[in-house]
Amino acid sequence: MQWINSEKGVTNTTSTGNYWEGYAENYLYQQGLTKVATNFRSKVGEIDLIMKDQDTTVFIEVKFRKNAHFGGAISAVSISKQQKIAKTAAFFLQQQGLNAYNTACRFDIVAIEGESNPEIIWLKNAF
Secondary structure (H helix, E strand, O other): OOOEEOOOOEEHHHHHHHHHHHHHHHHHHHOOOEEEEEEEEOOOOEEEEEEEEOOEEEEEEEEEEOOOHHHOOHHHOOHHHHHHHHHHHHHHHHHOOOOOOOOOEEEEEEEEEOOOOOEEEEEOOOO
């Protein structure tokens, strides 16, 4: 269950998600990636992070779980979620005058588990 902070109009899950997306972005920056966009939205879906890994555009889904119960963070990226991300990525590329045929791109998942000592699992080419 989520609660709404009426003073800020932000849900607890939204602020938690933003925190861990920033955490993942910082981690990927340390790995040599550069930021292109965050929370890119289309009518189909949203992509948490879009970054560049040298000449490759990387579309990244960030998932956080307090623990690995119920399958953990990686299993939370369903096939339907992957399809939404792929369609949103195609829209992003189209806006940039690009497409998947003339642009090196991949889809990664950054799974973060644990709050006090978080473990980061970075799956390149996850789907």
